[in-house]
Amino acid sequence: MLTEKITTGESIEDCRQQCYDTKEFICRSVTFDRRFKTCGLSHHTRKSAPPESITRSDSHELLEISTCFQVSVDCRQDIMMANVKSNALFKGKVYAKGKPMTCSTDISNSVEFSLPISLNSPECGTVSEITICFKSPLLHYHQSYLSYRKLECPFLIRETQGIT
Numbered sequence: 001m002l003t004e005k006i007t008t009g010e011s012i013e014d015c016r017q018q019c020y021d022t023k024e025f026i027c028r029s030v031t032f033d034r035r036f037k038t039c040g041l042s043h044h045t046r047k048s049a050p051p052e053s054i055t056r057s058d059s060h061e062l063l064e065i066s067t068c069f070q071v072s073v074d075c076r077q078d079i080m081m082a083n084v085k086s087n088a089l090f091k092g093k094v095y096a097k098g099k100p101m102t103c104s105t106d107i108s109n110s111v112e113f114s115l116p117i118s119l120n121s122p123e124c125g126t127v128s129e130i131t132i133c134f135k136s137p138l139l140h141y142h143q144s145y146l147s148y149r150k151l152e153c154p155f156l157i158r159e160t161q162g163i164t
Helices: 012-021
Strands: 005-008 029-033 038-042 060-064 069-075 079-096 104-118 127-129 133-142 145-154
Touching (some): 012 029, 012 079, 069 145, 079 145
Antiparallel strands (some): 005 038, 029 060, 079 133, 127 133, 133 145
């Protein structure tokens, strides 16, 4: 596989950690050479690398890095704050479904980021269900794939009674 960076490493797990930690580029795969104890870090995956660059060898182990996202929502009076944590550097766009121009944020090489989603304006396509639950789908686009998650903010409506 084509590599951007070659380092030393004792195991495939050591190489994986180096891939997560690299700041020079978004690392998507590592090749561990057992014989020379080296790690080849690359922004390519099997799908993106030229076919002639992928070779099989008993002394090499290839590992593709999967990116996982942990999404939470912080419900506030006028907004849902979509908070995202990633296990790898993220570079892409996070936006409300169908609203990439009006309700989005561009992320450049970060593992934690947020998107404020307004509850009371059409820019984010937020809908109110029975006036106590607001919903908005969240999308994030990262290189060649798209991920989706539905966010909800339930609100408790308390009745107030006047004392006579």
